[in-house]
Amino acid sequence: MSLVQDTPVDAALSPFGPAVALSCRECGARYDLGAAYSCVECFGPLEVAYAFGTVTREQIEAGPASIWRYQPLLPVAPWAADEPNLAPGLTKLVDARNLAAALGVTGRLWVKDDSGNPTHSFKDRVVAVAQSAARRLGLTTIACASTGNLANAVAAAAARAGQRSVVVIPSNLEAGKTVTTATYGGTLLAVEGSYDDVNRLCSELIGEAITADWGFVNVNLRPYYAEGSKTLGYEVAEQLGWRLPQQVVVPIASGALLTKIDKGFRELVSLGLVEDAPYRVFGAQAAGCSPVAQAFDNGWDAVRPVKPDTIAKSLAIGNPADGPYALDVVRRTGGAIAAVSEEEIVEGIRLLAETEGIFAETAGGVTIATLRRLIADGRIDPTADTVVYNTGDGLKTLDAVAEHVSVTATVRPRLDEALAALVAEGSTTSEGTAS
Ligand SMILES: *Cc1c(COP(=O)(O)O)cnc(C)c1O
Numbered sequence: 001m002s003l004v005q006d007t008p009v010d011a012a013l014s015p016f017g018p019a020v021a022l023s024c025r026e027c028g029a030r031y032d033l034g035a036a037y038s039c040v041e042c043f044g045p046l047e048v049a050y051a052f053g054t055v056t057r058e059q060i061e062a063g064p065a066s067i068w069r070y071q072p073l074l075p076v077a078p079w080a081a082d083e084p085n086l087a088p089g090l091t092k093l094v095d096a097r098n099l100a101a102a103l104g105v106t107g108r109l110w111v112k113d114d115s116g117n118p119t120h121s122f123k124d125r126v127v128a129v130a131q132s133a134a135r136r137l138g139l140t141t142i143a144c145a146s147t148g149n150l151a152n153a154v155a156a157a158a159a160r161a162g163q164r165s166v167v168v169i170p171s172n173l174e175a176g177k178t179v180t181t182a183t184y185g186g187t188l189l190a191v192e193g194s195y196d197d198v199n200r201l202c203s204e205l206i207g208e209a210i211t212a213d214w215g216f217v218n219v220n221l222r223p224y225y226a227e228g229s230k231t232l233g234y235e236v237a238e239q240l241g242w243r244l245p246q247q248v249v250v251p252i253a254s255g256a257l258l259t260k261i262d263k264g265f266r267e268l269v270s271l272g273l274v275e276d277a278p279y280r281v282f283g284a285q286a287a288g289c290s291p292v293a294q295a296f297d298n299g300w301d302a303v304r305p306v307k308p309d310t311i312a313k314s315l316a317i318g319n320p321a322d323g324p325y326a327l328d329v330v331r332r333t334g335g336a337i338a339a340v341s342e343e344e345i346v347e348g349i350r351l352l353a354e355t356e357g358i359f360a361e362t363a364g365g366v367t368i369a370t371l372r373r374l375i376a377d378g379r380i381d382p383t384a385d386t387v388v389y390n391t392g393d394g395l396k397t398l399d400a401v402a403e404h405v406s407v408t409a410t411v412r413p414r415l416d417e418a419l420a421a422l423v424a425e426g427s428t429t430s431e432g433t434a435s
């Protein structure tokens, strides 16, 4: 069961590419690659361990225009890209000069805009990797416990692959997430409870006979799923011309995304694909669900669960599985974690939309608002190069902003009324320019 040493596998032939084992993050025990997620010795979480061969920039650059260009760094077969899938990734890295000016950032500021993925959030990345693992493991149904975006990503990926999907969600999710998921098809089970209830229920379901051939992407396939988030580190480094940013701001739900962006950066350094340079990782939470931010503020190593109450539902995990590891990354790199109010979230969404033409979901609002807060508090260096991650699309969370914005005026289709409305508007918005 345990491997003594990693010898590079022939990643061109292996069904899991360069991955060689699952290893316990707590005690280091090693297991064969399978549908497992917690250590039988100590109950610690398992993660994928690799024996990378030689990987070059040229090899990656010659790869597909999707996360599959990083196949030599992922636990997936070399032929995963050719199997039916949504081919997510390679989203835009937007040079955010207007946002920088609005925030008083004098260094460079980029928005990594992952709303450009097939189902409009970064979750398509993690699902693609987990779906590939499910195939290797003979799990024919893909399932998940979701805060919303994962529901979209699993149902759509299954549709594309002609697979069955079973998606379990809290019953109070936004229509933009439930209606879309139901339209992709598959089974959609709504639970009268929180995401944490949904997650626990899915762990219980895994023991039941009917789920024997189901891969719950973020439960029993979690080690593979989480690795998909590394691509958000790789892509930013590649898009910056193969270098690491000096600061990144990342939203935290379970904490996997933040942890894996850091893992991606460290792998690029260890493989010699980027120069080793210090970077700081900052975490963003909503005050209505901020267990990791609270632990950071109080200097705790453990994360105390909370009961979420926030419009940022995609981040509403009260008991985050990777919270302690996210804390480690932030502390090791000299970053910080902040939590922002509901009003700040809405202002964050509006600021990004007004400055860069990017309409983010509530999680993006949390991240932009956190960036603003950290600048105001002097905890982020405004002269350094910074990348802020927008992980989802605002069309899925319209209600969050709907009551804060409105049409300028409503008129009948008559020139005089239109002119009157436009002149009235002009007099209120261009003060000082009219003479
Ligand atoms: C799931 C999600 C996150 C956070 O992911 P974790 O890996 O669980 O921390 C961030 N943003 C959006 C939009 C999400 O859907």
Ligand SMILES: [Zn+2]
Residues within 6 Å of the ligand: 024, 025, 026, 027, 028, 029, 039, 040, 041, 042, 043, 044
């Ligand atoms: Zn262990």
